Amino acid sequence: MKLLKLVPDNTNIRFLRWRVPFYAISLLLMAASITLVFTRGLNLGVDFIGGQMIRVTFEKSANAPVAELRETVGNLGYGEPTIQTFGKPNQVSIRLKLPEGSEKDPGLAEAMATKITQTIKATHADARIDGVDSVSGKVSGELFRTGMQALLAAMVAISIYIWVRFEWQFGVGALFSLLHDVTLTLGMFALTQMEFDLNIVAALLTLIGYSLNDTIVVYDRIRENMKKFRRMPIPELLDLSVNETLSRTLVTSLSMLITLLALLLFGPEVIFGFTAAITLGIFVGTYSSVYMAAPILIWLKVTPKSFIPVETEMDRQEKLAREQG
Amino acid sequence: MLDFPRWKQAWYWLLTLIAVVAAMPSLFALNNVRWPDVLPAPMVNLGLDLAGGSHILLEADTAQVARQRLETMEESVRARMRLADPVIRISDISTKDGRLSFLVEDPTKVDAAREQLLPLTSGAGLTGQRDWDIQVQDGTRFVLTPTQAGIDLAVTQAMETATEVVRKRIDALGTREPTIIRSGDQRIVVQVPGLKDPQALKSLLGQTAKLEFKLVDTTASPTDIAQGIAPPGSQIVPYADPGKSGVPAIAVKRLGGIKGDQLTNAQQSYQQQNNEPVVSITFDSQGGAKFAKLTSENVNRPFAIILDGKVLSAPNINEPILGGNAQISGGFTVESANQLAIALRSGALPVDLKVVEERSVGPDLGADSIRKGMIAMLVGTIALMTFIIITYGRFGIYACIALVINVLMILGVMAIINTTLTLPGIAGFVLTIGAAVDANVLINERIREERARGRRVVQALEMGYKEASRAIFDANITNVIAATLMFVFGSGPIRGFAVVLMIGIVTSVFTAVTLTRMWVANWVRKARPAELEI
Numbered sequence: 015m016k017l018l019k020l021v022p023d024n025t026n027i028r029f030l031r032w033r034v035p036f037y038a039i040s041l042l043l044m045a046a047s048i049t050l051v052f053t054r055g056l057n058l059g060v061d062f063i064g065g066q067m068i069r070v071t072f073e074k075s076a077n078a079p080v081a082e083l084r085e086t087v088g089n090l091g092y093g094e095p096t097i098q099t100f101g102k103p104n105q106v107s108i109r110l111k112l113p114e115g116s117e118k119d120p121g122l123a124e125a126m127a128t129k130i131t132q133t134i135k136a137t138h139a140d141a142r143i144d145g146v147d148s149v150s151g152k153v154s155g156e157l158f159r160t161g162m163q164a165l166l167a168a169m170v171a172i173s174i175y176i177w178v179r180f181e182w183q184f185g186v187g188a189l190f191s192l193l194h195d196v197t198l199t200l201g202m203f204a205l206t207q208m209e210f211d212l213n214i215v216a217a218l219l220t221l222i223g224y225s226l227n228d229t230i231v232v233y234d235r236i237r238e239n240m241k242k243f244r245r246m247p248i249p250e251l252l253d254l255s256v257n258e259t260l261s262r263t264l265v266t267s268l269s270m271l272i273t274l275l276a277l278l279l280f281g282p283e284v285i286f287g288f289t290a291a292i293t294l295g296i297f298v299g300t301y302s303s304v305y306m307a308a309p310i311l312i313w314l315k316v317t318p319k320s321f322i323p324v325e326t327e328m329d330r331q332e333k334l335a336r337e338q339g
Numbered sequence: 340m341l342d343f344p345r346w347k348q349a350w351y352w353l354l355t356l357i358a359v360v361a362a363m364p365s366l367f368a369l370n371n372v373r374w375p376d377v378l379p380a381p382m383v384n385l386g387l388d389l390a391g392g393s394h395i396l397l398e399a400d401t402a403q404v405a406r407q408r409l410e411t412m413e414e415s416v417r418a419r420m421r422l423a424d425p426v427i428r429i430s431d432i433s434t435k436d437g438r439l440s441f442l443v444e445d446p447t448k449v450d451a452a453r454e455q456l457l458p459l460t461s462g463a464g465l466t467g468q469r470d471w472d473i474q475v476q477d478g479t480r481f482v483l484t485p486t487q488a489g490i491d492l493a494v495t496q497a498m499e500t501a502t503e504v505v506r507k508r509i510d511a512l513g514t515r516e517p518t519i520i521r522s523g524d525q526r527i528v529v530q531v532p533g534l535k536d537p538q539a540l541k542s543l544l545g546q547t548a549k550l551e552f553k554l555v556d557t558t559a560s561p562t563d564i565a566q567g568i569a570p571p572g573s574q575i576v577p578y579a580d581p582g583k584s585g586v587p588a589i590a591v592k593r594l595g596g597i598k599g600d601q602l603t604n605a606q607q608s609y610q611q612q613n614n615e616p617v618v619s620i621t622f623d624s625q626g627g628a629k630f631a632k633l634t635s636e637n638v639n640r641p642f643a644i645i646l647d648g649k650v651l652s653a654p655n656i657n658e659p660i661l662g663g664n665a666q667i668s669g670g671f672t673v674e675s676a677n678q679l680a681i682a683l684r685s686g687a688l689p690v691d692l693k694v695v696e697e698r699s700v701g702p703d704l705g706a707d708s709i710r711k712g713m714i715a716m717l718v719g720t721i722a723l724m725t726f727i728i729i730t731y732g733r734f735g736i737y738a739c740i741a742l743v744i745n746v747l748m749i750l751g752v753m754a755i756i757n758t759t760l761t762l763p764g765i766a767g768f769v770l771t772i773g774a775a776v777d778a779n780v781l782i783n784e785r786i787r788e789e790r791a792r793g794r795r796v797v798q799a800l801e802m803g804y805k806e807a808s809r810a811i812f813d814a815n816i817t818n819v820i821a822a823t824l825m826f827v828f829g830s831g832p833i834r835g836f837a838v839v840l841m842i843g844i845v846t847s848v849f850t851a852v853t854l855t856r857m858w859v860a861n862w863v864r865k866a867r868p869a870e871l872e873i
Contacts, residue, residue, distance in 0.1 A: 017730060121693040128541070131538070148696065150695040153696045157830070219822075219825045220770065266777045270774070272723045274773070282708040
């Protein structure tokens with residue numbers, strides 16, 4: 015049986031020849047993402063902004079009475095609800111954010127949720143409440159803080175690990191490519207205004223882990239080649255390492271995409287955003303381990319010497335003393 | 340490479356077998372197949388988002404604890420000074436700014452007053468710290484300031500009692516396996532799986548159920564009450580249902596009432612005259628005696644039944660109530676009377692609790708999530724396996740068998756340590772499948788490379804496993820870091836995801852590296868291949 019080869023043997027694509035334009039584009043995209051996040055803002059979900067999301071199925075209707083719901087819920091005086099169908103046409107999610115300046119009333123979110131569910135049950139006999147998420151202003155603030163702390167802590171901890179296992183240049187490179195991945199994903203969320211909630215933070219943490227998988231595989235090969243080819247110029251050596259690991263990079267990314275696609279197409283709607291974020295992250299992460307993590311080593315002046323034990327001042331003096339002594 | 344002693348192989352198989360067998364009951368349950376009852380069944384718990392149920396975070400108003408403490412202190416001080424021999428007269432009592440201050444009218448009795456205060460203010464804790472600081476200003480004015488240690492202790496005690504009360508109330512609802520945990524200084528987490536109506540639970544938990552009986556101050560004029568002006572020593576309390584009572588509020592005497600916390604029973608029943616739902620309460624002997632005293636001394640005067648700061652009703656005391664039984668009426672429905680009875684039986688909450696976070700998932704949505712998650716997993720696995728087998732041939736088949744064992748092992752380990760599977764956890768499974776295969780991809784690519792460089796078969800296999808292991812190890816450590824942080828910072832469902840990732844990292848190294856190596860070694864030893872199709 016002829017086996018499938020995604021990448022022919024001994025490719026020699028000079029990836030790093032285009033490092034400057036690619037870096038320029040990536041930095042531009044990062045800047046654009048940051049601008050988007052600050053100007054357009056993330057569409058923060060109830061987890062982070064407070065309020066409630068209620069999921070309702072109208073068991074005896076073919077379609078959910080969206081317009082009617084918008085009016086009845088809107089008339090309760092808490093503001094305009096966001097109503098979307100999810101899954102089947104008779105299932106809707108109703109989101110309502112906390113009104114401005116309601117941080118002082120911890121029970122408000124709950125009172126709103128109760129009122130809305132009661133109203134819907136009273137006006138629609140076939141309404142089945144499938145889920146209620148209600149988060150008060152105080153709790154949502156805490157969730158946002160801990161979520162961000164987790165992200166930052168993960169990036170720093172992982173970079174420190176890489177620094178310890180490799181060299182400081184590699185740690186910086188890993189950190190930078192992680193920043194790149196997270197920024198671009200956040201930018202995508204700001205652009206599409208997809209809801210950003212706790213699940214998305216978990217997705218970001220996951221993609222940090224997997225993006226780093228790729229980076230480590232490339233870095234590991236760079237380290238190995240540096241020991242092997244002491245005199246090879248760094249850009250050439252990096253190209254060689256990326257080429258050697260190219261087949262693996264593609265097969266693994268494709269494996270991940272296959273499983274993620276299954277989740278996106280057949281999986282539960284409740285975690286669609288979560289899966290979408292990771293899928294996006296696989297693309298960004300694969301690109302960044304080739305074009306962000308590797309070239310930065312050139313600019314940070316990594317040399318094969320980094321992996322040869324360095325003679326310190328103390329060693330030299332000791333040696334001198336021994337020779338004299 | 341080829342050296343795999345029998346005992347080692349036996350160990351690996353045994354380990355695999357244990358985990359796979361342990362996974363079976365959970366696998367059956369997830370697919371709605373009954374597991375025979377006679378067999379032992381370690382089982383993963385299903386998270387609330389899969390099984391359906393409610394997660395409720397309650398927050399206590401801790402400032403209220405301090406306020407109540409001040410009130411109690413005022414009453415105790417008054418009582419002690421009155422009962423002192425000789426009586427110490429005090430006046431100008433105020434509870435402003437969280438402090439209690441009063442004047443001792445006779446300057447010669449200041450020392451005696453201090454003597455009386457000492458037992459009230461010394462700490463109950465073991466540290467010997469005082470609960471209140473006593474200061475004397477201008478010779479005769481006492482100021483009692485609560486110490487932080489005292490307040491903290493009171494809050495802790497209140498939270499302990501509150502947790503206990505919450506537990507009793509949930510048990511009274513007859514739900515199965517609720518989880519009730521204190522969280523931080525002022526919160527309680529309540530998790531109730533498989534709950535049909537979270538609304539009833541929430542209103543039950545939100546009810547403080549502080550019952551008071553206070554005498555109505557009949558001297559207050561309706562116009563004063565309407566303006567919120569109470570006669571000295573009285574306070575204005577609003578009606579729970581102003582429409583029914585006809586007036587919005589009444590004035591009641593602040594002191595001298597009794598609390599409804601000394602009950603032995605509370606039951607929903609009906610009033611005989613008009614069949615209205617009421618709550619019948621039975622005082623314990625001490626409470627009954629107090630109640631008898633209050634009603635005997637105030638025959639033909641009205642007294643107010645106050646629940647959580649609102650007047651339910653203010654009936655006239657027609658005759659002394661001596662038996663310790665009473666009925667509370669106040670426009671109840673059967674449900675609300677029943678709920679109040681449960682709340683009173685379980686005792687009042689020492690502090691108001693508010694629901695600050697709720698996550699409820701109906702059982703239908705949960706079941707739907709499980710079904711779709713299983714389908715996605717099945718489709719994803721089959722598609723992935725096809726891809727891996729057409730890419731790596733025999734080695735792909737090994738990787739795929741390892742994959743199936745890996746999934747079962749994760750489930751088995753989860754069942755053995757009895758952890759919880761959540762919806763993001765199912766996604767974690769699917770992702771772990773994708774990631775576990777990465778180890779095999781790394782190994783197989785390396786073997787291809789080594790062969791391409793002209794190494795002999797056995798050597799290439801050896802190098803493949805050896806050289807790839809380093810990157811596999813480093814990559815897994817970083818994933819462990821990410822998963823650990825997710826577990827530390829994340830909430831319920833996300834923690835479930837982190838758990839799957841962490842277990843998956845360990846099991847995938849075992850299945851994807853160790854087991855496949857064993858199979859490859861066995862195959863090479865038997866077949867002695869001269870060429871590798873990889």
